[in-house]
Amino acid sequence: MKYEELAEIELPSGERRLGRVLEVNEDKALLQSFGGTTGMSVKGSSIRFLGRGIELGVSPDILGRIFDGLGRPIDDGPPIIPEKRLNINGNPINPYARDYPSEFIQTGFSTIDGLNTLVRGQKLPIFSGAGLPHSRIAAQIARHARVLGSQEKFAVVFGAMGITFEEAHFFIADFQKTGAIERAVLFINLANDPAIERIATPRLALTAAEYLAFEQDMHVLVILTDMTNYCEALREVSAARKEIPGRRGYPGYLYTDLSTIYERAGRIRGCKGSITQIPILTMPEDDKTHPIPDLTGYITEGQIIISRSLHRKGIYPPIDVLPSLSRLRDKGIGEGRTRDDHPDWANQIFASYARGKEAQELATILGEAALSPVDKQFLNFADRFETEFVNQGEYEDRRIEKTLEIGWELLTLLPRAELKRINDKYIDKYLPKR
Numbered sequence: 001m002k003y004e005e006l007a008e009i010e011l012p013s014g015e016r017r018l019g020r021v022l023e024v025n026e027d028k029a030l031l032q033s034f035g036g037t038t039g040m041s042v043k044g045s046s047i048r049f050l051g052r053g054i055e056l057g058v059s060p061d062i063l064g065r066i067f068d069g070l071g072r073p074i075d076d077g078p079p080i081i082p083e084k085r086l087n088i089n090g091n092p093i094n095p096y097a098r099d100y101p102s103e104f105i106q107t108g109f110s111t112i113d114g115l116n117t118l119v120r121g122q123k124l125p126i127f128s129g130a131g132l133p134h135s136r137i138a139a140q141i142a143r144h145a146r147v148l149g150s151q152e153k154f155a156v157v158f159g160a161m162g163i164t165f166e167e168a169h170f171f172i173a174d175f176q177k178t179g180a181i182e183r184a185v186l187f188i189n190l191a192n193d194p195a196i197e198r199i200a201t202p203r204l205a206l207t208a209a210e211y212l213a214f215e216q217d218m219h220v221l222v223i224l225t226d227m228t229n230y231c232e233a234l235r236e237v238s239a240a241r242k243e244i245p246g247r248r249g250y251p252g253y254l255y256t257d258l259s260t261i262y263e264r265a266g267r268i269r270g271c272k273g274s275i276t277q278i279p280i281l282t283m284p285e286d287d288k289t290h291p292i293p294d295l296t297g298y299i300t301e302g303q304i305i306i307s308r309s310l311h312r313k314g315i316y317p318p319i320d321v322l323p324s325l326s327r328l329r330d331k332g333i334g335e336g337r338t339r340d341d342h343p344d345w346a347n348q349i350f351a352s353y354a355r356g357k358e359a360q361e362l363a364t365i366l367g368e369a370a371l372s373p374v375d376k377q378f379l380n381f382a383d384r385f386e387t388e389f390v391n392q393g394e395y396e397d398r399r400i401e402k403t404l405e406i407g408w409e410l411l412t413l414l415p416r417a418e419l420k421r422i423n424d425k426y427i428d429k430y431l432p433k434r
Contacts, residue, residue: 001029001049004089009033012044018070019047020054020196023241032196032240034070053089054200057082058211062185063155066172069189069201088203090210090264099267101301104332105221105276108144108396109137110389110403111319112326115346116304119332120147120219121267123277125227127293128306129286135167136394137306137317138223138280139174142184144397145221148338152272153218156184159205161198162191162229185212191229198233206264206275213273220273222265225280227258231292247291255295262299302326315391322354338400341426348421349385349407352414356382374415381413408432 001007005021009031017040023030031047033040056071059082066075071088073079101121106113118124128134142156160171168188175181185208189201202224209220224230231250238251246252265277279300283293286308297303302325310318333342359379363371371379389406392398408430411419419427 004053006050006052006054007031008048008050009040010046010048011039012041013039015039021049022237030241032194032237034194034197053087054204055085056088056204056207057085058208059083060216062208063212064182064184066181066186066188067204069161069187069193069197069204071187071204074188086207086211088200088207089260090203090207093263093266093268097268097270099269099271100331101267101274101276101328102331102337104148104337104400106144106146106148106400107141108398109141109317109319110392110398110406111317111321111324112304113398113400114342114389114403114407115321115329115350116302116319116324116326117329117332117338118145118276118278118326119328120276121265121274122302122326122328122332123262123265123279123300124302124304124326125279125281125293125296125300126304126306127288127296128280128282129308130282132282132306132308132311132318133316134225134280134282134306135163135170137319138225138278139171140317140394141278142175142221142223143178143180143395147219148400153216154183155209155212155218155220156180157187157205157209157212157220157222158184159187159189159202159222159224161189161201161224161226162193162233163188163226164191195233195236198230199237202227202230202261206261209275210264213275214268214271215273217272220275222275222277223280224261224277227279227281227296228284228292231258250291254291255298258295259299262296301328310386310390313386315386316394317390317392319390321350321390322357339404341422341430342400342404344422344426345404345407345430348411348419349389351421352378352381352411352418353385356380356385374418377414377418381410384410384413404430 007019009017009019017033019031019033021029022032057080061080068074101119103120105118105120187201187205189198209222212218213220235250243251265275267274281292284290305320305323307318307320356378359375412432
C-alpha cells in the first residue's frame with residue numbers, strides 16, 4: 001500500500017465503498033472513506049487495496065456531460081467508454097516547454113476585457129466574499145468566453161466544490177438553458193459530499209481539461225469554485241492525519257498544494273490547445289490577507305476583486321477595477337489582438353476613474369462645493385463609469401468593440417487636455433466629436 005492509493009471497503013452488509021490512504025505507518029494504514037462511515041465496523045469489514053490512485057476515464061464524449069466530484073456521471077446519460085484512464089494528479093509541465101500567454105480571451109465583461117484582460121494560458125482568480133454574486137459571474141463567463149479571431153475549438157471545464165444543492169441546480173440549469181452545456185464538462189461536488197472527494201474534484205476537472213487541450217487541440221477555460229471550500233477540506237484531512245497546523249490551522253503545505261492546481265494552466269510550445277484558469281474563492285470576512293487569497297495571489301497572474309460597496313449600489317457585476325489586476329494584460333491587447341488604441345485607452349480610463357474616486361472622497365469630507373471645476377468633471381466621470389461601463393446585464397455579452405466605444409464616450413466628459421495618457425492620433429481617430 002502507498003499514500004493516496006485507492007482501497008475498496010466491503011461492509012458486513014455486502015455494500016462496497018471506496019476509500020483513500022491518508023497515512024501509512026509500518027503495518028497500519030489510515031483510510032478515509034468517500035461514502036462516510038455509517039454501518040462500518042473494523043471487525044466485519046474487509047479492505048482490498050487497488051494499487052492505483054484516482055483515475056478519470058476520458059474520451060471526446062465527456063463534452064456536454066455532468067459528473068460528480070469523483071468523475072461518475074450524474075446526468076442520467078450513458079456511461080463514458082474511455083479511450084484511456086488518466087491519473088488525476090497529472091504530469092508537471094516542463095517549464096522550458098511552456099509558451100508565453102499572448103492571445104486575448106473575450107469574457108463579455110467590460111471590466112475584465114477592457115481593463116483586466118484575460119489572456120489564453122493565464123490563471124486569473126476572482127476574489128469574492130460571502131453573499132456576493134460570484135456564482136452568477138462564473139456562469140456568465142462560462143456562457144460567453146471565447147478566443148477572438150480563432151476558428152479553433154473552445155471548451156469550458158467547470159469544477160464546483162462544496163456548493164449547495166441550490167447552487168448546483170443553478171449552474172446545471174443555466175448551462176442547459178443557454179446551450180453552453182454543449183461545449184462544457186461539469187464536475188459537481190456538493191456540500192454534503194465527503195471532504196476527501198472535494199480534494200479530488202479540481203484535479204478531475206484539470207485532468208479533463210488537459211485531455212481536451214493537449215490531445216484534442218482545444219482552447220479550454222477551467223472555472224473552479226469555490227477554492228475556499230477546497231482549502232477547508234484540505235485542512236480537515238490534514239487534521240485527520242494529525243499534521244502540525246500552519247497559519248489559521250491550514251496545513252503548512254497549503255502553498256505547495258494550491259500550486260499543484262494553479263500551475264496546471266498554460267500553453268505548451270508546439271501544441272495548439274491551451275488551458276486558461278479562473279479559480280473563484282470567497283475571502284473569509286472579505287480579508288485579502290487571509291492565507292487562501294494571500295497564497296493564491298502569489299501563485300497566479302493577478303486577481304479580479306468583487307466589491308461589496310458596488311454590490312450595495314445595485315451594480316452588476318460589482319467588479320472593482322482599481323484593486324483588480326491582470327499582470328498579462330499588455331500581452332493580450334493592442335493591434336492584431338484587440339485594437340490599436342486599447343493599451344493607451346485602458347491606462348487613461350483607469351487613471352481617470354482613480355482620480356474620480358479621489359474627488360469622491362474629497363467631496364465626502366469637504367463637500368462638493370469645495371471641488372475645482374475639473375475635479376467635478378472627474379467626479380461625474382466616476383459615477384457614470386460605474387453605472388454605464390461597469391454595470392451591464394446578466395445575459396449581456398459585450399464585445400470588446402462595444403467596451404472600447406463606451407469608454408471613449410465616457411472620456412468626452414473630460415477636457416481633452418486631461419487625456420494625457422493617450423496618443424493624439426488615437427484621440428483624433430476614436431474620440432467622439434462634441
